[in-house]
Amino acid sequence: MNALTTHAPILIIATPLLGAFAAPLIGKLGWTVRTAFAGAIAALTGCFAGLLAATLYTGGGAPIVYVLGGRLPLPSGLAAPIRIMLEVDGLSAFMALITALVAVVAVLYSVSYWKERSGGALYDSLLFLLIAGVFGLVLTGDMFNFFVFLEITSVAACGLIGFRTWRKRSSEAAFKVMALYTLSGLFVLLAVGLLYGQYGGLNIAYLATNLGGTMVDRVALALLIAGLAMKAGAVPMHMWAPEAYGEAPAPVSMVLVANSQASLYALFRVLFTLYGQSLSAAAVGWILIVLALLTIFVGVTMALVQKDLKRLIAFGAVSQIGYMLLAVGVGFAVLATRPDFGLTAITGGIFHMINDVACIGLLFLAAGAAIRASGSRDLHSMGGLAHSLKGTTVLFAVGAFALAGVPPFNGFASKLLIYESTFQLSPVLAVIAVLASIVLLAVFVRAFQAVFLGPRLIARPEPVPWPMVASMVVLAAVVIGFGLFPGFFIDKIVTPAANALWSGQGDYIRAVMGG
Amino acid sequence: MIAETIIQVVTLLLIVLGGALAVWFKDLLSSIIALAGASLLVALEFYILQAPDVAIAEAGIGAALTMAIYVVALRRTRRKEKE
Amino acid sequence: MNGIDTGFGVWNPIAWTLLFAGALVIAWVFRVLGRSDYKRGSEQTKAFLSGNEEPEPEKLHVRGDHLYWGLVDGLAGYYRRIRAVHTGVLSDYVAWFVGVLGVVLIILALVR
Amino acid sequence: MMHIGNLPFIVAMLLVILGLYALLFKRNLIKMVIGVSLVETGVNLFLVTLGYRAEGIAPIYTHAPTAVSQVLPTPQALTLTSIVIGLATTALLLSFAVLVYRHYGTLDVTKIKELRG
Incomplete structure (x- = not known):
């Protein structure tokens, strides 16, 4: 194993962090240098994430532990569990791949997104900070570091949401989202404190071996569920999400979706x-299922009546979070009792996570291109953009169909797995999920009709620059590729991730604690 | 020993009082001063709880610097809670 | 290799795509075999609106907020309530958060 | 020192509740930021109290006498980090509040709701 592979976990976080702090300095050298630098950082991060995932998957999916500051190698030299470490298992690597995809696409799109008031180096800086934070969230193996990365993403995300300070609504959205993010972060910190107070450790693996399901554990779990579900945007704590996704610049909306998925x-x-079987899994699973059904239903129905294009897509994004919650909630509810379909649900x-980020990202980017070209985001006044923006039209349609679960795109493949497995637990769940998908198709037919079809309502839309088109094509390739070859991708990258949740608790603990 | 306990109890009660006043005052400047006072008392409590380094950070950052930021923000908005 | 077998159903996108392409070809064949007396740009292609002149396309265009008004109208009661919930006031958002936290706490405390 | 039991924990929770009260029932944005600050102070107090051991000494001596127990160092490190993060979030919140005031001309949270429905 060479040095690069060994240090890949920390390099993934360090590279965008370096980009974040160097961007304002590099920015002084002019537009070309700044853009090249941002591209290089994003590409390098993507390479490291790919390297890490490849190492993990070829290694049979055993968790990789990277210890910071420890002289002795774990687990043999386990002296005290107080130590900062990154722990990468199948699911972490999968999330790192998603984040890398989003990072590369967002940086490519941002090259030509800003028109009159340039995004500048500050934008690059905040974007890389957000990306570094999301990578940290998904790779860390330590509860307190998790809180720190949560706060990094909060600050960077809200800086980006409120980045266009000259817009009235951006400031409003940024304030609200920041207050809620801070509050949820503090409640997560409280939960971390409760766990530390009981067991004297912060390491996830160490805590997992000790958790006993006492009352304090339950309080901590409630705080964690509420705080993290809010940051993920589950109904009824979703109200910030349409504001954040809708008011942020288009590439940032996509990264925010990845940020929600990290939560x-x-x-x-x-x-x-962390908790595993140590408490009543069925009750927690059903809490998730109820939250998920609410999320799916309210997200879809609210999307139907939106008048603002980006807010409409944002409500669609909220509803998709519900599908993941539903599937994993079903998996958790039947963790011990019905293994036959639980693993299918989790898979x-x-x-659906990577499919969602690709489709929603594609929709946000295409909407951003349409809004940039027409100067309007009101569904009533847009129209006829298909006459001049042919590529964007096709790409938006691909994203919309994929998100609504129309075959043969990728959304169908993952939703099929969700439908079939949730049907086994209760047919009602599957029926609601299918109905919501149909309404979602209607939502996007409406958006497509309003924005792209019809006579030219906007006289001379600006053309879409090639970097924006290229970044959308990358996402569309993911959408179609994952749609046509779902078996291959499930086999290679999704199954290790699902197994890490389903049966990986022992491996996760053993990788740190030994034995 | 008794004296220390009394100091600690009084400090804790004053912290709650400071927090309540910070919420209660209608004049935002008074509110901020109450908040800073509570922060300073929390710093004292940290010192009593054998965390001198945290106490220094809380007094310097949590009380002084935060209050400065609040005052700057207040100068750019308005001082009364209700208009 | 490219399909999914969920244990309850099978999905093969390549086969589906081929089938779909075949259906498209059949539809195209039917279209080619269609009426030969159809002429583009003649009276035949004009919309017949009880003998009235066809309005400008800008006026004919169904704009985004007119779509599905029937569905939205039918669900008016639901939409009035759910839109009233999305107040846009930060205090309400915090209240929802605290409420959900409370409910989850109670459930976890009660269920063993 | 005499044992004073759970009083610091209770005070920490009271601060959290006061902060939540401000967030829920106060209409002024600055007052709501003060509420967030109170929650944060409460959580910090909670963390430091967690690490406290009766009769312990501060964990900052390199050559501490081994017979004396030290209070736990980790919660203190956490609190230090948390204080610094709190400064950043408070500053960002306040700057957004100033921006909102500039655009809306008011700090009343019930009037700042262009994004709704």
């Missing part, structure tokens, strides 16, 4: 790895 990942990690939920 969702953390929720799954807490449930499956569907995990697979």
